[in-house]
Amino acid sequence: MTKSSVTSTDVAKLANVSQSAVSRTFTPGASVSGKTRERVLAAAKELGYRPNVLARSLISGRSRIIGLVIAYLENHFYPIVIEKLSRSLQARGYHVLLFMTEPGQQDEVIQEILQYQVDGVVLASVTLSSHIAQECAGLGVPVVLFNRYVPDTQASSVVSDNVSGGRMLAELLIKEGHNNIAFIAGQENSSTNVEREQGFNEALAAAGLQVSQRAVGYYTFEGATIAAREILDQAVPDAIFVANDHMAFAVMDVIRGEYGLRIPEDISVVGYDDVPEAGWPSYNLTTVEQPVEKMIADTVEILLEQMEHKQVSPTRRVTEAGLMLRGSTKSSLA
Amino acid sequence: MTKSSVTSTDVAKLANVSQSAVSRTFTPGASVSGKTRERVLAAAKELGYRPNVLARSLISGRSRIIGLVIAYLENHFYPIVIEKLSRSLQARGYHVLLFMTEPGQQDEVIQEILQYQVDGVVLASVTLSSHIAQECAGLGVPVVLFNRYVPDTQASSVVSDNVSGGRMLAELLIKEGHNNIAFIAGQENSSTNVEREQGFNEALAAAGLQVSQRAVGYYTFEGATIAAREILDQAVPDAIFVANDHMAFAVMDVIRGEYGLRIPEDISVVGYDDVPEAGWPSYNLTTVEQPVEKMIADTVEILLEQMEHKQVSPTRRVTEAGLMLRGSTKSSLA
DNA sequence: CTACGTTCTGCAAACGATTGACAGGAATGT
DNA sequence: ACATTCCTGTCAATCGTTTGCAGAACGTAG
Numbered sequence: 073m074t075k076s077s078v079t080s081t082d083v084a085k086l087a088n089v090s091q092s093a094v095s096r097t098f099t100p101g102a103s104v105s106g107k108t109r110e111r112v113l114a115a116a117k118e119l120g121y122r123p124n125v126l127a128r129s130l131i132s133g134r135s136r137i138i139g140l141v142i143a144y145l146e147n148h149f150y151p152i153v154i155e156k157l158s159r160s161l162q163a164r165g166y167h168v169l170l171f172m173t174e175p176g177q178q179d180e181v182i183q184e185i186l187q188y189q190v191d192g193v194v195l196a197s198v199t200l201s202s203h204i205a206q207e208c209a210g211l212g213v214p215v216v217l218f219n220r221y222v223p224d225t226q227a228s229s230v231v232s233d234n235v236s237g238g239r240m241l242a243e244l245l246i247k248e249g250h251n252n253i254a255f256i257a258g259q260e261n262s263s264t265n266v267e268r269e270q271g272f273n274e275a276l277a278a279a280g281l282q283v284s285q286r287a288v289g290y291y292t293f294e295g296a297t298i299a300a301r302e303i304l305d306q307a308v309p310d311a312i313f314v315a316n317d318h319m320a321f322a323v324m325d326v327i328r329g330e331y332g333l334r335i336p337e338d339i340s341v342v343g344y345d346d347v348p349e350a351g352w353p354s355y356n357l358t359t360v361e362q363p364v365e366k367m368i369a370d371t372v373e374i375l376l377e378q379m380e381h382k383q384v385s386p387t388r389r390v391t392e393a394g395l396m397l398r399g400s401t402k403s404s405l406a
Numbered sequence: 407m408t409k410s411s412v413t414s415t416d417v418a419k420l421a422n423v424s425q426s427a428v429s430r431t432f433t434p435g436a437s438v439s440g441k442t443r444e445r446v447l448a449a450a451k452e453l454g455y456r457p458n459v460l461a462r463s464l465i466s467g468r469s470r471i472i473g474l475v476i477a478y479l480e481n482h483f484y485p486i487v488i489e490k491l492s493r494s495l496q497a498r499g500y501h502v503l504l505f506m507t508e509p510g511q512q513d514e515v516i517q518e519i520l521q522y523q524v525d526g527v528v529l530a531s532v533t534l535s536s537h538i539a540q541e542c543a544g545l546g547v548p549v550v551l552f553n554r555y556v557p558d559t560q561a562s563s564v565v566s567d568n569v570s571g572g573r574m575l576a577e578l579l580i581k582e583g584h585n586n587i588a589f590i591a592g593q594e595n596s597s598t599n600v601e602r603e604q605g606f607n608e609a610l611a612a613a614g615l616q617v618s619q620r621a622v623g624y625y626t627f628e629g630a631t632i633a634a635r636e637i638l639d640q641a642v643p644d645a646i647f648v649a650n651d652h653m654a655f656a657v658m659d660v661i662r663g664e665y666g667l668r669i670p671e672d673i674s675v676v677g678y679d680d681v682p683e684a685g686w687p688s689y690n691l692t693t694v695e696q697p698v699e700k701m702i703a704d705t706v707e708i709l710l711e712q713m714e715h716k717q718v719s720p721t722r723r724v725t726e727a728g729l730m731l732r733g734s735t736k737s738s739l740a
Numbered sequence: 741c742t743a744c745g746t747t748c749t750g751c752a753a754a755c756g757a758t759t760g761a762c763a764g765g766a767a768t769g770t
Numbered sequence: 771a772c773a774t775t776c777c778t779g780t781c782a783a784t785c786g787t788t789t790g791c792a793g794a795a796c797g798t799a800g
Contacts, residue, residue: 092750093748093750094787096789103747103748104748105748108748108749122520123521123787124786125521126463126523126785126787127786129755130461130464130757130785130786130788131754131755131787133755145488145489146682151479151482154488155479158505162505162506167504169501169504170492170502170503172492186456188460189458189460207454322686325686325688326687328687328688329687348480348627352627353663354655354689411756415756415757427780429757430779432757436758436759437777438778439777439779442779457757461755462756463785464786465784465785465786466758466785
């Protein structure tokens with residue numbers, strides 16, 4: 073912290089005005105005469121005065137800090153979320169206090185966050201217990217679950233339509249004539265995995281089909297590598313739906329590198345998220361695009377709205393996702 | 407912020423002690439009798455008391471917040487840095503306030519950061535003007551440039567030995583018998599690029615060689631794609647050194663996808679950083695490993711040391727980098 | 741020149757903690 | 771029994787702001 077920092081009182085002294093006058097010149101919309109303002113500004117500049125946000129927060133009751141809790145950045149989807157969220161909030165005068173957490177520790181982490189008197193909280197790739205949600209709500213601190221959904225909670229939720237996304241992928245694979253389709257799951261109990269799988273299965277069922285093989289990849293590269301081997305060792309399906317892109321890359325590497333099969337000639341692979349790597353030529357993965365921009369916009373909107381009124385009401389925003397057709401499915405051969 | 411938050415006074419009232427007693431029970435190393443502490447703790451628990459970090463910071467003069475400034479997360483090296491740095495600081499009771507910046511805007515951003523009374527600042531993929539460095543130093547706020555080096559500044563610097571890394575790559579390529587070697591640069595004026603290129607060129611020169619072609623990729627995937635085409639359209643070298651892994655992936659995709667050449671049979675490719683993707687089978691890229699763990703440890707150490715004494719002295723830590731031999735160079739064929 | 745409505749300005753009380761100074765009581769020694 | 775020491779706990783000042791209140795200053799109209 074500042075060793076010998078300049079305070080508003082110092083500025084006031086130099087400018088020959090009261091300390092309140094200094095405060096007022098730095099408070100947009102306060103009444104100060106042009107002359108005073110000018111004198112204060114000059115003095116402030118001379119001394120290099122910088123208002124102390126902490127002191128301001130203490131009295132104003134708003135810190136302009138948003139706590140962001142994230143479990144892992146391995147999946148490139150999340151760094152993008154961090155970047156866009158942070159930029160968007162910065163543009164509105166808010167800043168992001170970052171908390172990495174082990175899954176399962178979110179509740180403790182939130183307690184820690186609250187000590188910083190954050191104005192709002194965003195949880196990405198993480199959920200929270202309902203009693204903590206309750207507590208935040210009671211404090212007037214809005215909480216947004218990003219890309220997760222928990223029913224019956226005080227927290228808001230911003231997601232894309234994972235059910236419909238799963239359905240679209242199934243329909244694509246069916247249309248391409250696949251009938252021996254495997255699924256590699258992410259985290260069994262995450263809402264993203266549950267919903268994507270549900271949509272996928274529903275669409276298969278509607279066509280009188282069902283998944284022929286299933287393995288779990290835990291949303292990690294390693295896990296997906298193992299899951300892919302598990303499936304391929306048993307029997308070679310003609311298509312695999314992998315619950316996210318990050319795992320899909322591992323699966324593609326196993327298919328081509330270890331089993332010498334071609335994509336999509338021998339097996340089609342589809343993923344979910346549309347992270348930048350999905351567009352890289354080596355993978356060129358057909359996937360579902362999660363509309364990050366829109367989801368961030370929704371998140372920020374919910375936060376701002378609820379912070380302004382210091383009144384939280386659980387809101388749910390679902391954005392439509394879109395199919396991103398690339399080269400890992402048969403259609404691309406036509 | 408808290409609508410009706412519980413203060414130490416509330417706790418004091420309930421526990422029938424003075425407010426100072428409450429403060430003391432929450433201050434490690436303060437003298438309170440077991441009985442009082444117990445009463446306070448009980449009352450605190452009952453009310454759900456949570457010390458207000460902002461108020462504490464205001465008076466104690468330390469916020470336990472570290473400002474982290476980063477320009478972009480496209481290169482997966484930086485998300486890893488964020489994650490590890492954040493975890494390491496959290497373990498020591500510090501937290502990261504994140505600032506995304508456009509390159510060139512760091513100085514304004516730092517001004518903003520200082521308003522939060524941060525105890526320290528880390529700049530990754532970014533440098534700062536010397537007068538801002540001076541200012542931070544004057545305030546007793548240590549600044550660490552992560553993966554960047556600027557001579558003659560008040561800021562500390564944590565880097566790996568990029569010159570030696572570049573040299574190692576050149577020596578490897580020479581040993582493999584290459585003599586028609588191209589280089590794709592990152593940002594022309596970044597210390598990483600300058601040093602890697604310097605080491606590389608020195609080693610080539612020592613063997614009586616020099617780079618045959620050179621293009622600039624600006625450390626972006628797109629830029630590297632274009633740079634690769636530029637080089638390959640002109641003449642096909644027998645090896646390419648790409649200034650970081652992120653760009654190397656683009657280059658490999660162009661080589662294989664657009665020119666139908668094999669790696670490493672037709673061209674060897676080497677990168678720099680050893681991000682996780684470099685180990686993915688599709689790329690399997692020979693590269694130089696930046697010892698992130700060590701660099702983070704150094705960063706945290708410097709920060710803690712200087713924050714404790716509120717006394718900054720520019721320090722430079724250079725970690726040795728190691729060659730990570732994989733399949734994108736000829737040695738792997740042996 | 742007075743009166744009155746606007747701006748401005750300064751005073752002082754918060755905000756929620758930490759911490760040094762001090763006082764009361766228990767514990768100890770003689 | 772009295773003095774001395776050692777703990778504990780309380781009081782009150784302080785950190786750097788914001789902001790309600792009330793008075794000062796100013797301009798304008800009558």
